[in-house]
Amino acid sequence: MAQTNTPAVHITKPSTRMSGMRAMRVREAVTGYLFVLPTLVGFLVFALGPMLFSAYLSLHEWEIFSPPKFVGLDNFKFLPEDTRFTAGFVNTLKFVVAVVAMNTTLALGAAVGLQTKMPTVLRNFFRTSYFLPVVMSMTSVAIILSFLFHKEFGIVNYYLGLVGIEKVPWLASSSYALSSVVLATVWKTFGFDMILFSAALNNVPKHFYEAAEIDGAGPWQRFWRITVPQISPSIFFATVIGIISHFQVFDAAYLMTRGGPGDATRTLVMTIYEDAFGSLRLGYGSAMAMILFVIVMVLTIFQFKWGQKLVHYQ
Amino acid sequence: MNKPSGKYQIPVTRRKFLKTSIMGASAMALAACGSATPAPTSAPAKPTDVPKPAPTAAPAGPLRIAINGVNARADTFKKIGAAFEAKNPGVKVEWVAIQAAEWDEYFGKLVTLIASGDSIDLAEISTEGLQLISSRNVLRPLNPYVTADKTEMQGFFSDVAPQLVEVAMYKGDLMVLPTLWGAATIYYSKRLFDKAGLAYPKDDWTAEDFTSAAQKIHGLGSDVYGFGFPNRHWGGLVPWMYINEGNLYDLGKETGGDWLWGTFYGGVESAKGRAGGLKWGNPTANSQANLEALQWQQDLIWKQKVSPSPTDLNQLAVFMANDKLGMMPGHRAHTGVLLGAGLKKGEFDVALMPKWKTQRHQFGTSGLGIMKTSKNPDLAWNFIKHQTSKEQLAIYVDKAVHTASRRSVTNDPAQHETTGPANWQVFYNTLDKNPLTTAIPAPLETKDMTGIFTKYVGLALANESTPKDALDKMQTELEALMKRQRPA
Numbered sequence: 001m002a003q004t005n006t007p008a009v010h011i012t013k014p015s016t017r018m019s020g021m022r023a024m025r026v027r028e029a030v031t032g033y034l035f036v037l038p039t040l041v042g043f044l045v046f047a048l049g050p051m052l053f054s055a056y057l058s059l060h061e062w063e064i065f066s067p068p069k070f071v072g073l074d075n076f077k078f079l080p081e082d083t084r085f086t087a088g089f090v091n092t093l094k095f096v097v098a099v100v101a102m103n104t105t106l107a108l109g110a111a112v113g114l115q116t117k118m119p120t121v122l123r124n125f126f127r128t129s130y131f132l133p134v135v136m137s138m139t140s141v142a143i144i145l146s147f148l149f150h151k152e153f154g155i156v157n158y159y160l161g162l163v164g165i166e167k168v169p170w171l172a173s174s175s176y177a178l179s180s181v182v183l184a185t186v187w188k189t190f191g192f193d194m195i196l197f198s199a200a201l202n203n204v205p206k207h208f209y210e211a212a213e214i215d216g217a218g219p220w221q222r223f224w225r226i227t228v229p230q231i232s233p234s235i236f237f238a239t240v241i242g243i244i245s246h247f248q249v250f251d252a253a254y255l256m257t258r259g260g261p262g263d264a265t266r267t268l269v270m271t272i273y274e275d276a277f278g279s280l281r282l283g284y285g286s287a288m289a290m291i292l293f294v295i296v297m298v299l300t301i302f303q304f305k306w307g308q309k310l311v312h313y314q
Numbered sequence: 315m316n317k318p319s320g321k322y323q324i325p326v327t328r329r330k331f332l333k334t335s336i337m338g339a340s341a342m343a344l345a346a347c348g349s350a351t352p353a354p355t356s357a358p359a360k361p362t363d364v365p366k367p368a369p370t371a372a373p374a375g376p377l378r379i380a381i382n383g384v385n386a387r388a389d390t391f392k393k394i395g396a397a398f399e400a401k402n403p404g405v406k407v408e409w410v411a412i413q414a415a416e417w418d419e420y421f422g423k424l425v426t427l428i429a430s431g432d433s434i435d436l437a438e439i440s441t442e443g444l445q446l447i448s449s450r451n452v453l454r455p456l457n458p459y460v461t462a463d464k465t466e467m468q469g470f471f472s473d474v475a476p477q478l479v480e481v482a483m484y485k486g487d488l489m490v491l492p493t494l495w496g497a498a499t500i501y502y503s504k505r506l507f508d509k510a511g512l513a514y515p516k517d518d519w520t521a522e523d524f525t526s527a528a529q530k531i532h533g534l535g536s537d538v539y540g541f542g543f544p545n546r547h548w549g550g551l552v553p554w555m556y557i558n559e560g561n562l563y564d565l566g567k568e569t570g571g572d573w574l575w576g577t578f579y580g581g582v583e584s585a586k587g588r589a590g591g592l593k594w595g596n597p598t599a600n601s602q603a604n605l606e607a608l609q610w611q612q613d614l615i616w617k618q619k620v621s622p623s624p625t626d627l628n629q630l631a632v633f634m635a636n637d638k639l640g641m642m643p644g645h646r647a648h649t650g651v652l653l654g655a656g657l658k659k660g661e662f663d664v665a666l667m668p669k670w671k672t673q674r675h676q677f678g679t680s681g682l683g684i685m686k687t688s689k690n691p692d693l694a695w696n697f698i699k700h701q702t703s704k705e706q707l708a709i710y711v712d713k714a715v716h717t718a719s720r721r722s723v724t725n726d727p728a729q730h731e732t733t734g735p736a737n738w739q740v741f742y743n744t745l746d747k748n749p750l751t752t753a754i755p756a757p758l759e760t761k762d763m764t765g766i767f768t769k770y771v772g773l774a775l776a777n778e779s780t781p782k783d784a785l786d787k788m789q790t791e792l793e794a795l796m797k798r799q800r801p802a
Contacts, residue, residue, distance in 0.1 A: 064429045065450035146629070152539065152622035153633055172623035172776055260545070261776040262769055277422035278761040280446075 051293070057286035064280055075287035085288060087263035088271040091178060095249055095267065098182045099189070100242040104235060106186065107193030112227065114194075115201055127198070131191040138188065142255030145184045146171060149256075171257050174264035181253050181265050185246070193238045200231035229312040236311045240303050247296050268292050376406035377693055379682065380427065380437040382420045383411030393709055398700045405693065410434065416546070417442040417678075418761045428452065428685075435688040436697060439490050440680035441481055441756045442547065442764075445594075448484035449758055453683040455487035457573065459695045464577060470702060471578035473720045475745035476585040478679050479574070481753040486570020486590030490681030491702050492719040494711070496645030497677035497744035497751060498553040500524075500665045501652065501735075506531050506538070506640040515665035517743070521557070521610075524641075524668040528620040531640035540620035541641040542630040543611070545772050547764045548678050548754050549627065549643045551611055557670040560603030562755040562767065562792070564595030584749045594757035597792035599767075600785035603671075608774055608781040616777050624775050631655040634662070645677075646724070646741050649714035649733050659734040666740055666748075675744040675751040679719065717741055759799040766791045 058075055060068035079085050110130055114123055133141065148154050149170035157167045170180040208226050217225065228235070250269040253259060259266035268288065276285025377398075381391075388411070395407035410427070414420035421443040427434060439447055447453060460467050470491065471479065478492040500515065507514060510530040515523065528540025544550050555561060570590030579585035598604070614621040622633070628651060633639040635656035644651070644664075652662055667675055682701065684694045700706055704720055711718045714733040718724050721742050730738040744751050757763065770788040773779040779787075 063450075064425055065452060146625075147632075150622070150625060150629070152537065153638055169623060169776070174773075174776065174778055258768070260769060261772040261778060273422075274761075274765065277426065278418045278765075279759075280425060 054286040054289050057283050058290045060283045062282045064282065068283065071283065075284045076291075078284070079287065079291065084263060084266060084271050085268075088266045088268040091264070091266055092247060092249060092268045094178060095182060095185075095253075096243055096246045098179075099185050099246045099249075100239060102182070102186045103190045103193050103242055104238060106190045107197050107238070108235070110190070110194045111197035111201055112223070114198055127195075130194050133188045134191040136188065138251040139255060141184060141188055142252055145180075146256050149180050172261065174261050177257050177261060177264045181249075181256055184256065185249065185252050188252075189242075193242070196234045196238050197231055200234035201227070204230040232311045236303075236307055239307070240300060243299055243303070244296055247292065247299075375433070375689065376408040377690055377697060378408045378410055378433060378435050379697070380410040380412055380424055380434050381682075382417070382438050382440070382680070383413045387715065390710055390712070390715070394701060394706050397706065398697055401700070402693070402696070407697070418764060421446070421761075428687075433687065433689070434685050435690050435694045436682040436684060438493075438680050439683045441678040441753050442760050443756075444482065444489060445484060445756060445758045446760065447683070448487075448489050452686055453489050454686050454688075454691060455489060456491065456684070456695070456698075457487055459698075460488060461573065461577070463699070466699065468578060470699075470720070471574075473704070473722050475721065475742070476575075476579055476582060476588050477677070477745050477749070477751055477753075478719050479579075480571075480588045481592060481679055482681055483568070483571055483574075483591035485568045488574060490683045491698055492679045493681040493702055493707065494716045495677055495679035495719055496548075496647060496717050497675040497741070498549045498643045498667065499645060499675070499740055499744060500641050500667060501634070501644045501648060501662055502527075502641045502665060503634050503637065503639070503657075503662055505637060505661055506534065509534055510640075514663060515668070517666050517740075517747075519665065519668045521668045521670045525614075525618070525620075528614070528640065529618060532618075532620040537638060539622050539633075539639050541614060542622055542633060542639045543624060543643055544626050544630070545624040545768050545775060546626075547760075547767065548676070550624070550768070551608060551771050552676050552754055553643060553667055554607040554611060554670070555604050556674045556676045556752075557667050557672055558603045558607045559671045559674070560598070560601055560607055562599055562604075562763070563597055563757060565752065566593040566595055567591070568593045584746075592753060592756075594755060597789055597796060599789040599792055600782070605781055605785055608771065608785060612774050612777065612781055615775060624772070627651065628655075631657075646711070646714055646717035646738075649735060653714065653733060659732065660736070663735045663737050664740050665737065666744065672750060673748050675748055676754050677744065677751060678754050678756075681719070721746070757796075757800075759795050762795050762799065763792060766795065 057068065059070060059072060061071050061075075062068035110126075114127060148156050151157060151167050151169045151172050154170070156170065160166075160168065168176060170176050204227065208230070209222055212222050212226055248269050249267050250273065253265045253267050254270055254273075257265040259270050269292070272285045272288045272292070275281045275288065391409045391411070395409060398407055399405055410432075412420050412423045412427075414423060417440050420438075420440075424434075424437055437447075437453075439453070474492060478495055479488070482488060482490045482492045502515065504514070507527070510527075510533065512527050512530055515527070524541075531540040532538060552562070567588075568590035571588065575585055575588050579588070611621075615623065622639070627642065627644060627648060630639060630642040631648065631651045632655045634642055634652065642648075649664075653659070667673060682694075682698050684691050684698070688694050701710070702719070704722055707718045707720050707723050708726065708729065710716070711723065711729065714730075718729075723729060724742045725739065727738075730736075755763070766788055770779070770784040770791075774781045774784040
């Protein structure tokens with residue numbers, strides 16, 4: 001039998017093969033973690049670290065110039081008696097409910113409106129106009145709106161006067177001040193939700209609407225039965241983010257009214273800021289911050305547990 | 315999540331990595347907690363005990379100065395710093411301009427800077443925060459420096475009203491040299507006064523003259539108002555309380571201070587009776603005088619309708635520039651604000667507060683204090699002398715940026731030549747012609763006091779509370795605050 005030339009097969013031992021694969025997996029893992037490291041370090045240094053420090057401070061009295069003094073839960077015990085804290089909490093709650101509800105409604109309406117047939121130029125103009133306030137600084141917005149909303153000299157009351165409506169004390173009355181801050185915030189922020197909903201609407205299959213039309217569904221039915229369920233993940237996301245961010249409202253109320261008249265527009269974060277950095281009660285301020293953190297966390301968990309049932313995932 | 319099978323197990327699992335990171339973060343946070351304990355400070359030293367540090371051969375780093383950034387322009391700071399550097403070769407001046415709309419914001423940021431370990435040699439300290447900062451023992455009293463440079467300082471003190479110096483003292487120690495200050499006076503629009511056929515206010519005009527002028531200006535149109543004012547600590551209700559002989563607290567004097575008054579103000583009539591600083595006693599928020607003042611201010615808005623709802627001074631300046639407002643409170647810095655809002659020199663002027671029971675004005679002042687942690691205290695003192703010199707102060711307040719503590723600078727006609735107002739003598743006359751003029755209420759707990767004060771005054775001015783109810787509640791809260799904040 002003639003000999004055939006077959007190339008020599010280099011047989012590696014199983015252990016050598018395994019260590020080579022292991023080294024590759026280690027490299028892959030390390031590369032992955034290196035990519036997420038900047039974000040993780042940022043989170044640890046700028047979020048988790050300060051949170052832990054704040055939790056530590058909440059059990060102490062600290063006014064910076066002397067060492068922190070351990071007081072246990074005393075800071076928390078005083079909170080229910082502090083009318084500024086309770087006023088801040090109630091106002092913040094009202095603010096969040098109003099802003100999130102109005103933002104969602106207006107953003108949805110604007111997003112649906114942008115889907116209607118119109119020249120591209122007009123569509124882009126509206127989309128830009130609604131989104132522009134989002135990128136403006138709240139400081140500039142607050143200063144300008146405090147001029148516009150001035151009871152005697154503001155242009156809003158001027159135009160209301162032209163249609164026979166009496167001057168409204170937008171920022172000068174407890175009855176209107178919080179609403180004015182809500183309106184300012186909604187004007188500035190609903191554009192962000194609108195962009196989210198617009199993107200979601202673009203992904204709703206057109207044949208759903210065609211089939212519904214054939215079945216005799218009217219515009220409202222198509223909206224409630226098709227549009228809303230299809231974009232419900234975006235609505236859910238916008239609501240969760242909106243609640244978390246608006247619970248931390250500070251700049252609009254601080255710049256427009258400084259919490260007044262009385263405590264009508266006092267918010268939780270404003271109270272935390274004033275106590276911690278104005279009155280140098282960092283321990284007490286930290287205790288309030290911990291309460292705010294727990295409230296937002298509980299609300300978010302609640303939303304995920306209950307809100308998920310209303311969300312339609314494809 | 316399913317544990318990966320042994321064959322494909324990643325050596326560093328996600329769980330392990332996160333666990334390690336969180337432990338590391340906790341360790342960092344605990345380390346930060348441990349370092350959040352500044353060295354305990356000793357009790358404040360008495361004037362005679364504070365040693366003057368030995369002169370240093372060379373500065374340890376740049377001279378870092380924290381100031382309220384809104385009070386002057388960046389180019390002004392550069393000029394003053396450059397002039398000092400030219401006189402002191404090898405020295406660098408570094409400005410830390412803290413932007414803040416109100417003084418309590420400034421102090422919050424300043425304190426945060428100090429807590430973060432940022433080395434500051436000098437910090438601007440105003441009336442609003444002097445007692446708080448001084449009580450925390452972070453400033454070096456200036457007594458030994460002033461005493462050692464007695465001859466040079468004689469020129470300064472002879473040029474500064476004693477009221478400003480007294481307010482800069484804390485329990486007998488001089489904490490800052492007053493540099494800037496401002497008493498609330500009345501700015502008025504000459505255009506609207508002319509339109510209403512009103513004579514310009516004289517120094518001895520009364521509260522009735524004032525109200526009558528406000529009414530006549532409002533008569534020019536339903537959207538034209540006689541007098542606008544803010545709801546804030548300085549320039550809101552307090553000037554009217556003061557001219558009605560009211561105050562938020564009983565006002566007394568701390569002991570001490572003879573070392574300064576005897577040396578620099580001997581024989582000065584207005585310095586008689588001055589002591590070691592102001593001592594704010596028990597609250598008197600709901601006194602009859604304060605009640606009358608708040609009722610009067612509420613009536614301006616709701617009964618006489620000659621005032622718009624309270625708004626900040628910058629907005630008021632814009633309304634005045636647009637012929638919608640006849641009068642507003644302000645000090646010299648508001649000349650600059652009115653010019654910036656569009657009024658021209660000659661279209662407005664300034665008058666003293668009208669006379670009610672008195673013409674006692676209210677003012678605030680500020681100056682640089684030397685931090686105890688400064689490694690360059692001698693250099694810092696030299697800078698204070700440099701900045702408060704006539705020449706440098708004139709540069710600092712040029713173009714109506716602020717009011718200089720030195721009489722010779724504020725009363726220099728050249729300072730007002732390009733900006734006005736014509737009646738600029740009013741500024742220093744609030745002190746020189748009114749020895750009772752004193753500082754805004756500024757006890758240890760000023761920040762909380764301001765919150766309580768503006769809250770209840772705001773409710774009364776919004777017509778949501780009677781002045782009596784507002785002041786009674788204010789009194790109750792101020793008393794509780796005093797018990798909490800002031801050491802027994």
